[in-house]
Amino acid sequence: MKRKIAAIFAADIAGYSRLVAEDEEETLRRMASYREVVDDFIAKAGGRIFNTAGDAVLAEFPSAVDAVRCAIDIQESLRTRNMAYPPSRQMSFRIGITIGDVVERDGDLLGDGVNIAARLEGLAEVGGICVSRAVHEQVANKLSVQFADIGAQEVKNIPTPVHAYMVAMRREDGTYNTPKVKKVASKVAAAPVWMWPLVVAIVSVAAIVVTGLLYNTKLKQTVTAAVTPAAAPSAAIPSAAPSAMPTAVAAAPSSAPSPAPTQLAKAPMAPSNAGAAMAPMPSPSASHLTGKLAADSVPFINERVRSYLAGDYSAAGDYKAFALNIAGFTGSALNQPNEEAARNSALEQCQKRADAAQSPRRCELYAIGNTIVYTHGQPPMPPQPWLRQDPMTERAFASKDFPMVRDPAKVRLENMFVPAAKSRSVALGPGGQYFMTLGAPSTDDAARRSLESCGAIAGVACMIVAVDDNFVVPIPTLLRITGFFHAASNASIMADSRDEVVRKLGDGMGWNAVAVGTAGRPGLGLKAADEQTAVSSALADCAKRDSDCHVIAIGPFTVGPIN
Numbered sequence: 001m002k003r004k005i006a007a008i009f010a011a012d013i014a015g016y017s018r019l020v021a022e023d024e025e026e027t028l029r030r031m032a033s034y035r036e037v038v039d040d041f042i043a044k045a046g047g048r049i050f051n052t053a054g055d056a057v058l059a060e061f062p063s064a065v066d067a068v069r070c071a072i073d074i075q076e077s078l079r080t081r082n083m084a085y086p087p088s089r090q091m092s093f094r095i096g097i098t099i100g101d102v103v104e105r106d107g108d109l110l111g112d113g114v115n116i117a118a119r120l121e122g123l124a125e126v127g128g129i130c131v132s133r134a135v136h137e138q139v140a141n142k143l144s145v146q147f148a149d150i151g152a153q154e155v156k157n158i159p160t161p162v163h164a165y166m167v168a169m170r171r172e173d174g175t176y177n178t179p180k181v182k183k184v185a186s187k188v189a190a191a192p193v194w195m196w197p198l199v200v201a202i203v204s205v206a207a208i209v210v211t212g213l214l215y216n217t218k219l220k221q222t223v224t225a226a227v228t229p230a231a232a233p234s235a236a237i238p239s240a241a242p243s244a245m246p247t248a249v250a251a252a253p254s255s256a257p258s259p260a261p262t263q264l265a266k267a268p269m270a271p272s273n274a275g276a277a278m279a280p281m282p283s284p285s286a287s288h289l290t291g292k293l294a295a296d297s298v299p300f301i302n303e304r305v306r307s308y309l310a311g312d313y314s315a316a317g318d319y320k321a322f323a324l325n326i327a328g329f330t331g332s333a334l335n336q337p338n339e340e341a342a343r344n345s346a347l348e349q350c351q352k353r354a355d356a357a358q359s360p361r362r363c364e365l366y367a368i369g370n371t372i373v374y375t376h377g378q379p380p381m382p383p384q385p386w387l388r389q390d391p392m393t394e395r396a397f398a399s400k401d402f403p404m405v406r407d408p409a410k411v412r413l414e415n416m417f418v419p420a421a422k423s424r425s426v427a428l429g430p431g432g433q434y435f436m437t438l439g440a441p442s443t444d445d446a447a448r449r450s451l452e453s454c455g456a457i458a459g460v461a462c463m464i465v466a467v468d469d470n471f472v473v474p475i476p477t478l479l480r481i482t483g484f485f486h487a488a489s490n491a492s493i494m495a496d497s498r499d500e501v502v503r504k505l506g507d508g509m510g511w512n513a514v515a516v517g518t519a520g521r522p523g524l525g526l527k528a529a530d531e532q533t534a535v536s537s538a539l540a541d542c543a544k545r546d547s548d549c550h551v552i553a554i555g556p557f558t559v560g561p562i563n
Helices: 015-021 024-044 064-082 112-124 133-141 193-227 303-315 340-358 407-417 443-458 495-505 531-543
Strands: 002-013 050-052 056-061 093-105 108-110 130-132 146-153 161-167 249-253 319-326 332-335 365-370 425-428 434-436 465-468 482-486 510-515 522-526 550-554 557-560
Touching: 002 015, 002 024, 015 024, 024 050, 024 056, 024 064, 050 108, 050 161, 050 303, 056 064, 056 108, 056 112, 064 093, 064 130, 064 133, 064 161, 064 482, 093 112, 093 133, 108 112, 112 130, 112 161, 130 133, 303 332, 319 340, 332 340, 340 365, 407 434, 434 443, 434 522, 443 465, 465 550, 465 557, 495 522, 531 550
Parallel strands: 093 130
Antiparallel strands: 002 056, 002 093, 050 056, 093 108, 130 161, 146 161, 249 434, 319 332, 319 365, 425 434, 425 465, 482 557, 510 522, 510 550, 550 557
16 A cells, blocks of 8 residues: 555535436436536546545545646536526535545545545535645645635544635636635533433423414414415416417537437426426526517517517407517417417417427417516627627538537537528537527527527527538637636636736637646737637747646637547
């Protein structure tokens, strides 16, 4: 057996048992996807995974700096992926890191260092990082990271308290959260023997009093319930009404298996593939839509449906309704005998059209009469312009090069997007979700509808990647694309340099690359004519002020080594 000092990294998924109980298949599939992210970051940082059990990961690193930087990168990346899911289905890791003396046996590591890292992981917040004092001392002056001292913590099976620090994770707005210290139950001194009869007597009297109160309360509730009539559910009255059909659209998340190419819509990565047709879409942060129906502001629909809403629908009398789903399928009912009939008819018509096209998305009421009742708000959208014409970076569309999606999705793009009529576009989300609009009347219409539907699926703004026959953003080929790049919140870049990087990248034209070194000082390659020139310039610029530089972003994407 070999003994050594190592930085030990321990991580597991918060609430994993509950997630499995709610949807085992989807949870296991997504855990595998998230583990790919975790494993890639560990390997990139020079770490080695020496043990895994269920949802837990144990790894060793050559230095505490590498371990903490890797942990921050993992949490930042997974936080972005979790934006595509409702809070109850988000999959977040807790991470603990310490430096300790360990014993290596057959590739596995044993000893107090491993045990303390696991206990620190238990102290960490959901999506957070907790480190020992030894780690804090090693990285405090080497990384642009803020810490919260939570003091000495008594943890299970460790004889002496462990002095711990929480890493303050960066929020989307650039500020840092304040870690919440978990309260560890203190040991209570044993009461003298003579006090126990008195304690038992007091507890017994209290129990009798509480039982009497609860019985009287229950009796009152029972009497009240007996004299209160229950509301009878309204009867559904199915009917049909004419409505305009939407043009074909196609949607699919990258992390789920693709359907046959004949399908036009596919379930998003969240909340679940099982029963996705009946699951509500992730609600964006925008407030619910209310007020009078305005045809120009209705999302997901094509211009033909918009004209119908502005004309025939708006002019019709009472008892009408309009339904839609995020894939652009719609249903409407006019001149119905009552409001309930209008609701049911519009929903039934929309759902039949969606089901016929094998769209897994549930139809929902958008308007009753001329009043909006839609509960999800406007989908999140990126700032305009949505498209920038840049001859230096545009190149012919190739399904095999489409970023952040798996092979089945690339086959689907090849079979559906490539041969489809113009105008067509594909929007991509930060978690690998994508949505394509086919046969739109204009490029702007195709881009808008792709972004709206993709944004509703992802829960955050998406990006137009391809229009008609071209990629319209730089698609890196020298390194592997790992996600969307946001300089303002990227943990690899030292905090006081991020604003400058954002400003210099603001133009966005040409090939741009960002490199960082050991201290997180950035180097930039801007407005280059090709990818290689941008990468070389970024590395050279970084080498002027830092060491061991490597490229972290090309164009709008974060990148890593090609496996």
